[in-house]
Amino acid sequence: MKTFRYDRAGDISGAIATLAKERTGVFLAGGTNLVDLMKLGVMQPDVLVDVRRLTSTEIQDLPDGGLRIGAAVTNSELAADRRVRSRYPVLSQAVLAGASGQLRNLATTGGNLLQRTRCVYFYDTTTPCNKREPDTGCSALEGFNFGHAIFGASRHCVATHPSDMAVAMTALDAVVRIQGPGGERELPITELHRLPGHEPQRDTTLEHAELITAVDLPPPGFASNSRYRKVRERASYAFALVSVAAALHVRDDVVRDARIALGGVAHKPWRARRAEDALRGQPAVEESFRAAAQAELEDAAPLRENAYKVTLAGNVMTRMLLDLSVS
């Protein structure tokens, strides 16, 4: 492992100021992904600025009925929170579908959003990867892309974002609170992660030394009727082939509103707005759900090995909406 400096600032402003001066530094929170990547030489920061004890570990009620989740809230705490479980079941289920109990005890809310892709070429420093080393090429494009993107990929990168939690938050229209050298700002979570384009080395729209301090969940609305479904190759402790976070509002057998996000299909959690648009005002029957799923998947561009994801995503979206329509 390359030698690095470890820095623990006294407060958030101090941490940001420290990192702002270190172009090759990064924040450290739970470290469950970052430290692995450092051991493998995939990431080689010169400085780690530890923010684990700086951001909030609390989940607060907001006046509008929403929740504010401190960035240092662990995945385990988030999933177990009574308010989250009753008002936003999709989020609790998503978190519990990820990683293992040990990892969830350590991983934080902010860090979970910033975990990096699980593409095998990204993890192997002896093969080309534009995300790890810009302009070296994408090995997955013509290689093992079984687990890769069917939406929004570019010829520079076909990787997917691995988080489950972020998929649920995307369906919930969460807002990410950010503090940086230029002050504080808020960002809809759908604008946090980005598509690879010609800069796959950038996973998010965060600027250097910007720190996620909290994630706000808007008032639940119909989110209490929500679910997360993760399809994977073994029963637990595996990244999603495809996952679906969905919330559905049905009244008088008609779909009034829906929120759907997909995981494992793109470089970012994929908000299925086309499916949502196709659903509003439709009868809450299987044909509507199947048609909505198809509307979303029309633009899917599968790679050599992952056409199955199109079928899979369609089946799972349909099944989940059907289940939500009768629950």
Add this chain to the structure above:
Amino acid sequence: MTTIIERRAVGKPLDRKDGPLKVTGTARYAYEYRFDNPLYLFPVQSEVARGWITSIDATAAEAMPGVIAVLSHENTPRLADTSDREYAVLQSGEVAFRGQYVAAVLAQTLEIARYGASLVRVSYDEEPHDVELRADRTDLYAPATVNPGYPTDTQEGDFDLAFASAAVKFDETYTTPMEHHNPMEPHTTVALWQAGDLTLYESTQGAHWDAGTLAQVFGLDRDRVRIMARYVGGGFGCKTLHANTVLAALGAQVAEGSPVKFALTRQQMFCGVGYRTPTIQWIRLGASEDGRLTAISHDVVEQTAKTKEFAEQTAVATRTMYATQSRRTTHRLAALDVPAPSWMRAPGEAPGMFALESAMDEMAIRCGVDPIEFRVRNEPEIDAETGLPYSSRNLVACLREGARRFGWADRDPRPRARQEGRWLTGTGVAASTFPVIRFSGSVARITCAGDGRYVVEIGAADIGTGTWTALTQIAADVLGAGTSDIDLRIGDTTLPEASVEGGSSGIASWGSAIVEAARVFRGRHGTSPTQGDQAQAAAPDNPQAQRYAMHAFGACFARARVDADTGEVRIPHMTGVFAAGKIINPKTARSQIIGGMTMGVGMALHEESLVDARFGHVMNHDFATYHIPANADAGQFDIAWIDEEDTHVNPMGSKGIGEIGIVGASAAIANAVYHATGIRVRDLPITPAKLVR
């Protein structure tokens, strides 16, 4: 006739003797031996799959504080014997596969060694490489024999004629992928050279074997090499001697007097410590209308390394399983620019029986016969391969008892006919077999410790299998002592010679030596020995092995649930019934079988090493991407034994059970998945992508 020992402790479900040490963390594994100022070794691996090293620039690494030396072929001591190219580590600039050790950094900490290794710049004159196994290759060849010495091809009767005239024909190809063993403990070595003596603390299945080979490789007298391996965190066939141990010993030679520690990372476990070859298996079966086999053919294509041949005996089980008028089996190899494949739990039987037992299921359906009845109908009277009678063969009893326990009688044979919620459900069965193997050369020493207590010494290995406990039980019975009166000592080359833990042979080989040593001891010292009385004896050869075919058999049943929307497969229940002679310890044996069957779940559903042909190495080299079953994937296991008295195999009447658990498990699952879904998957693993519709 072998004299069967009087059994008192043998057959009892004794708790693991090493259990408390392991759960309290006090059983000392190789890497945990403590030393003052050890050095750490980290290898540099080739980034080309074939070629020659043109230069090595170690300047940056050598300049790092804490780096002691950078080893490469330019400065590393010459080995005495490089005839086995796997052990010819850092001896030339030739690169034979991607990931080969081309240099190594010795440093005062692991972190420095690891970072130092990343700074070593190696330049290559790269040559085109070839790592793709295909059945249509024109350079496939027939090896002289297949592991560990079986004929490469066999022929009985006229297969072509019998197949052409068969009333019912079956003709399909099955494939299994490359798989890696991945025991929980990686390969670890602590090596120390001192005054011409090489001492190793090693995670190995065969301390004596390793010591003999290392002595030869380094040109040392055999008694100058000592290996200790009291506790080993899993083996599955990969914990035999590989380049990593030679590299650690070379590091120790360079840094004479300092212990050198080398543990592979998980990523490094996917290169150079053995793997199961991918296989392509063409199976043809012919049968009469009433479901009697008339023709069996099993043609195998698999890979080996250009540097070292390993020919997996994939079709060998097919030679003994069923009666038929005609049979042919063949093995063909492609020699590639890859690391050498090697033994992985049930080499031959595990992939071979996936194909044969899937085909038997398909053929039973084609003949309209229940899969169990189909197998019973084709039960042979003698072993066709050797022409010998079986010392015992209770496959039918295993199938019948398994069917009873599993509830097979009520089975509706129609595929895709049962659904519970979103789950399609099905059941499947497959037969299992594994040969009874006993290696020669094991020696045991017994010393009276007074008060009815005995020290029993043999350099055997316990790779998590229960050797500590089972050998104690055998020694107690042959010495007429309680198990608490036996002080067993294993896992050290200063103890009497022991054969390697492999081929499910350990208890048969070592137990036979202990029985013989006890016989000699009683002959010499009588029944009232005094403290210090001692006897040592080697296990005699078993003349019965020339008169009987010796195999364990079993039947594996699986219940599968397949999500109709996603193709996700879950295996909530498996039943395994085995006829494996006398079970020395039903508790540790049950654990072995559960482990084998769980590994079979992995083989069926998860495991697949993905080699990117452009680069030449395994890409999914970690547990995030190379999946093995998690706890949630292991359902209920119902394990049972057929009470089998076999007086021919050895004095204990035992057959090995380390490997047979995995044999048949993958076919039982594939057959259950077919029954659930109507989809026959002939290429492992059975992933959602292959089932989703």
